[in-house]
Amino acid sequence: MEDLITLENIDAGYNGVKIIENISLSVKENDFLGIIGPNGGGKSTLIKVILGLIKPYKGKLKIRKGSKFGYLPQFTSADRKFPISVQETVVSGLLSNKRLFRSFAKKDLENAELLMKKLEIFDMRKEPVGELSGGQMQRAFLCRAMVSNPDILVLDEPNSFVDKGTSSDIYKILLELNSKMAILMVSHDTGVISSYVKNIACVNKTLHYHPGSDITSQMLDKYSCPVELIMHGPLPHRVLRTHQNGGKK
């Protein structure tokens, strides 16, 4: 089976400034890839290249033909005064399923309703999305990302603004979806990364791929992902999943 996403020796950035360099990566079906790395290390740049939002300076990007994307941008810079309701926002995630000049399919709209109920934003579906709280808005945008049942779901910091309880609900939904689609998730939360993802990519200008989901401080040091930058606070404060191999700290 052909890989879903293949990157070969990609250089990319903004305004001629290289932010990521010589990146090669492949993502298979049903992969759940956690993308970690320091701020400014190029995590968002990498996913924007994959999404086709930035053209790489160099290298080859291959996406399996006909693949649909779902995308949750980082802390949405959305105009909070823009006249759009929660429902309209969610449904705009169905545009990839819709033909031009046609209306949305009924089963798609039903799926939108179901997802809004699951993420507890159904009751506020008529309200302007800009008037929701940060957490509710984040859930509305998550709905928009998932609603089309994409082949590749790309999430840039899905847990920002969301409280702990909702956060674990979201991850439950993600694990469910993962049987149907590949997920790429940028996150600062290493605890979350190590308990949910299947593989890890550490991006700090270049990319280091780690099969499996255990994060060890040794691996972080070795691959120039400074531990203190990707974790909130000093190491002992954060409990990672127990390392079967004896825990190398």
Place this chain on the structure above:
Amino acid sequence: MIEILQYPFFLKALLTALMTSILCGLIGSYIVSRRIVFIGGGITHTSFGGIGLGYYLGINPVITAAVFGVLSAIGIKAASDKADIREDSAIGIFWALGMALGIIFIYLTPGYAPDLMTYLFGNILMVSMTDIYIITGLSIIASAVFYFLFNEIHAIAFDEEFAKTQGIRVNLINYTLISLVALTIVFNIKVVGIILVMSLLTIPQTAASVITKNFRTMIFLSIIIAVISSFSGLVISYYFNIPSGASIIFSSVVIFVIIKLFYNLRRKKQ
């Protein structure tokens, strides 16, 4: 009141006002919610260069203005998308260039430009049947575009980057709409003039957005508010013998203020 309805020129003005209101209600709602009012200003003033060129060449200035308007719209977008010039700077440059060209062409044209004032301040009573046909045609096109592409337009206006990831033809739709914006502006210059044209595209829409947060409702409401302000503006213009463009804008501002005060009072009571 009844007697002015007997004059054909007044009926023609009412028809123009109706078509202009539909067109500006649609296009203006897009401009206001997308926050591209300043782009509209740039297009308006660049098209003055076209008016000058029309005089200089001895052809209908509206045609050359339309060409200038559309080219400046595309130019502003392309300059910020592709040439990496900040959008507001690009607007400033086009704005000034258009005005400068207009002045140069009018200066070079021998004789006096007789109805230059019409283009600066507008006169709905001077609108020809051809102008009415064009504005009506444009209203039909704009209505069709919004009817068939409503979801796409709405999504792109809200979050362009997301829309791109969904395989929507974002650039095609953006350039179509910005061209419609340019044509709307240019063909309304005769109605209210360069100096006032942006007001038809912003005041009714801003008033509508006080009442509703729904994009569809906002479009309908701004059309209604525009119709009321242009009809009442025309009547005021007739009875007080003042320029119609200015009186239309004046009544739309009055309506806006009334709506805003009413809603502020209502919110305080709640």
